[in-house]
Amino acid sequence: xxxxxxxxxxxxxxxxxxxxxxxxxxxxxxxxxxxxxxxxxxxxxxxxxxxxxxxxxxxxxxxxxxxxxxxxxxxxxxxxxxxxxxxxxxxxxxxxxxxxxxxxxxxxxxxxxxxxxxxxxxxxxxxxxxxxxxxxxxxxxxxxxxxxxxxxxxxxxxxxxxxxxxxxxxxxxxxxxxxxxxxxx
Amino acid sequence: xxxxxxxxxxxxxxxxxxxxxxxxxxxxxxxxxxxxxxxxxxxxxxxxxxxxxxxxxxxxxxxxxxxxxxxxxxxxxxxxxxxxxxxxxxxxxxxxxxxxxxxxxxxxxxxxxxxxxxxxxxxxxxxxxxxxxxxxxxxxxxxxxxxxxxxxxxxxxxxxxxxxxxxxxxxxxxxxxxxxxxxxxxxxxxxxxxxxxxxxxxxxxxxxxxxxxxxxxxxxxxxxxxxxxxxxxxxxxxxxxxxxxxxxxxxxxxxxxxxxxxxxxxxxxxxxxxxxxxxxxxxxxxxxxxxxxxxxxxxxxxxxxxxxxxxxxxxxxxxxxxxxxxxxxxxxxxxxxxxxxxxx
Ligand SMILES: [Zn+2]
Ligand SMILES: [Zn+2]
Numbered sequence: 001x002x003x004x005x006x007x008x009x010x011x012x013x014x015x016x017x018x019x020x021x022x023x024x025x026x027x028x029x030x031x032x033x034x035x036x037x038x039x040x041x042x043x044x045x046x047x048x049x050x051x052x053x054x055x056x057x058x059x060x061x062x063x064x065x066x067x068x069x070x071x072x073x074x075x076x077x078x079x080x081x082x083x084x085x086x087x088x089x090x091x092x093x094x095x096x097x098x099x100x101x102x103x104x105x106x107x108x109x110x111x112x113x114x115x116x117x118x119x120x121x122x123x124x125x126x127x128x129x130x131x132x133x134x135x136x137x138x139x140x141x142x143x144x145x146x147x148x149x150x151x152x153x154x155x156x157x158x159x160x161x162x163x164x165x166x167x168x169x170x171x172x173x174x175x176x177x178x179x180x181x182x183x184x185x
Numbered sequence: 186x187x188x189x190x191x192x193x194x195x196x197x198x199x200x201x202x203x204x205x206x207x208x209x210x211x212x213x214x215x216x217x218x219x220x221x222x223x224x225x226x227x228x229x230x231x232x233x234x235x236x237x238x239x240x241x242x243x244x245x246x247x248x249x250x251x252x253x254x255x256x257x258x259x260x261x262x263x264x265x266x267x268x269x270x271x272x273x274x275x276x277x278x279x280x281x282x283x284x285x286x287x288x289x290x291x292x293x294x295x296x297x298x299x300x301x302x303x304x305x306x307x308x309x310x311x312x313x314x315x316x317x318x319x320x321x322x323x324x325x326x327x328x329x330x331x332x333x334x335x336x337x338x339x340x341x342x343x344x345x346x347x348x349x350x351x352x353x354x355x356x357x358x359x360x361x362x363x364x365x366x367x368x369x370x371x372x373x374x375x376x377x378x379x380x381x382x383x384x385x386x387x388x389x390x391x392x393x394x395x396x397x398x399x400x401x402x403x404x405x406x407x408x409x410x411x412x413x414x415x416x417x418x419x420x421x422x423x424x425x426x427x428x429x430x431x432x433x434x435x436x437x438x439x440x441x442x443x444x445x446x447x448x449x450x451x452x453x454x455x456x457x458x459x460x461x462x463x464x465x466x467x468x469x470x471x472x473x474x475x476x477x478x479x480x481x482x483x484x485x486x487x488x489x490x491x492x493x494x495x496x497x498x499x500x501x502x503x504x505x506x507x508x509x510x511x512x513x514x515x516x517x518x519x520x521x522x523x524x525x526x527x528x529x
Contacts, residue, residue, distance in 0.1 A: 082214040094297075097214040098332035098340040101347075111344050117379060118406020121338030121348045152428065159425060 003029035079103040150179045187288040189489040193308020196485050197476045198424040200356040200396065200492075203267075204314045205303040206322050207341045207350035211330040215342035216279075216295045224279025224295050231294050234328040235283045238321075248284040252277035258507060261498025267305075269293065290317055292325075297342050298350075300325065307489070309420055311353055311413045319409070338405065348405030353412055355420045360395040360473045361430030362423075368397065371423060379403040380419055394465040394492060395473075399423065435477055446474040450482075454525055458511070459518040464495050468521075487528035491521060 003011045009029035077086045080103070084096030089104055101108065112119045153176050160169040188201060209215060213227060232249060239247040252260065252273070263269045263282070273280060273296055283292040293301040302325070304318035332340040338348040346352070362368055372382040379402050384393060399420055401412045435442050449470035453459075468491055475482035493499060495517050501508050504516055 082218050084218065092217070093344075094217055094342045095215065095340075095344065096218040098209065098211065098334075101334065101337060101340055108344055112347070112405055115345050116348070116403050116405040118348075118403070120336055120406055121334075122406060122408045122411075123335070123338075155421070156425065159422075 001027055003027065003032050005029075005032035077103060150176060153179070188305045188307045189493055190486050191307040192485050193306060193310050195309040195420075195424055196307065198357055198359070198427050199309040199420060200307075200358055200489060202306045202308065202310050202314045202353075202355050203303060204311070204318045204351065204353045205301050206318055206339075207298040207346045207352075208300040208302065208322060208325070208339060209332040209341060210299045211332045213299065216297065216299060217342060219279075219295075221278050227299055228279050228281055228294050230329065231292070231300060231325075232281065232283065234325055235292060237328060238324045239285065241324075242286075244286045247286065248282075250282040250284070252280040252282065258498055258501045262496070262502045263498070265496030265498045266493055268303075270296075285321065290321055292321070298346070309355055309417070309424075311355070311417050311420075315351075315353065315409065315413055345402070346404050349407070349409050349412065351404055351409055351412060352400055353416050354398050354400035355416070356396055356398050357420070357423060357427065358395055358469070358472055358476070359397055359423070359427045359430075360469055361427050361432075361434050363395050364434055365430045367426075367430070371426070375399065375419060376402075378415070378419075380416065382423075395469040431473065431477060442477075443474075443479060446470050446477075446479060450474065450525075453521050455522070456518045458514040459495075459521060460514055461495055461497070461517070464517060464521060465492070468492060468495075481529055483525050483528035487524055491524055494520060494524075 001011045003009045004027050009031065011027035012030055013026075013028045013033040015026045015028075078084070079096055079100045081099035082096035084100055084103075086104065086107065089095065089100070089107065095101060095104070109119050153172050157169055157172040157176065160166075160172055193199070193202075210227060210230065213219070213223070216224060216227070219227065228251075235247065235249075250263075252269070255263070255277070260269070260274050260277075264271050264274065268291065269282065273293070280293070280295045283294065285291060289306065290304040291302075293303070300322075302318050302321050304314045304321070306314040306317075334340060339350040341347050341350050359368070362371065368382070375382045381398075381400050381402050383398050383400075384396070399416065401416055403412070449467040453464070453467050453471060468488060471482060472485075472488050475485065475488065494503070497513055500513055500516055500520070503520075508516055
């Protein structure tokens with residue numbers, strides 16, 4: 001089996017990861033696996049075996065391990081607008097233009113399902129005004145949040161109650177009362 | 186004022202918040218398919234729209250930086266400030282950086298997508314930061330037609346950005362969680378939910394400055410509001426666990442941790458030569474001291490400024506000349522000493 005990244009060396013490192021409830025397999029040669037861990041292919045990961053959930057690039061399209069039944073798009077498809085071929089798409093993991101989205105839709109759907117867990121955009125009201133209103137009211141809340149000790153205890157209390165840790169909750173409640181008494185005197 | 190001189194919500198754990206939106210011009214191929222001449226034409230269209238937007242804001246002249254005109258030191262400094270990625274410097278043709286007044290918002294032109302709009306804020310402020318960048322994008326969209334479809338939303342070069350084109354992230358300082366050895370477990374939990382946890386980018390050193398970054402991975406089929414709400418919740422959860430881990434670490438042996446932090450502060454205050462790696466490790470410890478509310482610790486904004494200001498690019502830029510490695514270590518030690526002395 002060839003390495004998914006360089007497609008030259010034998011893959012000797014095989015990993016499985018669950019992303020968005022979908023099992024994902026990686027097959028890499030030693031060099032590419034260590035390059036990946038050293039961050040050459042993305043951000044640095046100090047924890048060694050921590051992979052990016054979805055590797056951008058060729059592996060996105062499962063190339064060269066795409067299961068035959070999933071290759072719904074016929075061979076030799078080329079985007080009429082930018083001229084990108086299926087082969088280029090699989091090699092780069094990148095679309096060439098917006099028309100490519102229609103040209104390669106059949107290939108893209110499984111990629112979206114894997115990488116995104118969804119295949120359809122959620123339409124929000126097109127004018128950004130409503131959006132700006134939402135972020136404005138939410139950001140006022142953000143700013144008003146004091147990070148005082150008492151606030152911190154209150155938020156801990158909420159999480160303690162959520163996980164039904166009543167012993168801890170009682171301790172926190174006492175601590176909050178103590179602080180409230182201090183501040184009122 | 187630039188973000189790192191400010192103190193934001195949840196500043197005891199969350200250093201900064203960053204949101205970026207990917208957008209592409211309609212009817213033009215994505216940057217990697219374009220010739221240098223076509224890239225320049227995209228750059229000029231975007232730049233001209235940007236000038237109009239900034240003029241309508243009634244602002245002073247915007248800052249426009251063409252990346253291929255930058256020297257090594259300036260580009261390195263921009264990378265250290267996390268404004269551009271080092272990968273972007275490999276090929277700078279037709280790429281530029283448009284900065285809104287205030288230095289916290291900007292647009293990268295002709296990176297993987299035609300436009301990458303971003304905004305950075307201090308502490309945890311996902312909604313406020315998103316508000317800024319969405320407004321910037323909306324202003325640009327009044328002047329430029331963006332590629333989008335009803336079914337898939339905004340169309341981007343990489344299918345991992347399609348839909349909202351939004352990547353929201355928060356940078357956290359988590360010395361407690363790292364020492365407790367629970368990062369991997371946290372990362373697995375977030376990954377399953379479609380969010381990512383990774384180490385902050387450094388130069389070869391592990392767990393650079395004890396910082397991690399949390400971000401969304403899913404951009405399609407979820408609304409911007411949902412992405413931000415979920416990420417906000419995750420960040421609060423992780424921050425809460427970090428606070429507990431810190432307190433446990435401290436309570437386990439207060440004099441030992443106070444000693445470790447005190448020695449770190451001593452070294453920072455009195456050293457004459459300091460590498461980036463050593464400085465990051467020591468500054469992280471001192472920040473932990475501040476977070477634990479130990480006495481006589483520098484302010485968060487001083488620490489943030491130093492986290493950014495000790496990289497070789499920013500350091501040489503501030504010195505106004507290239508420095509060899511030894512001179513850099515000397516200059517770094519001097520800057521740290523002065524900043525800490527004036528802040529305590
Ligand atoms: Zn390989
Ligand atoms: Zn195309």
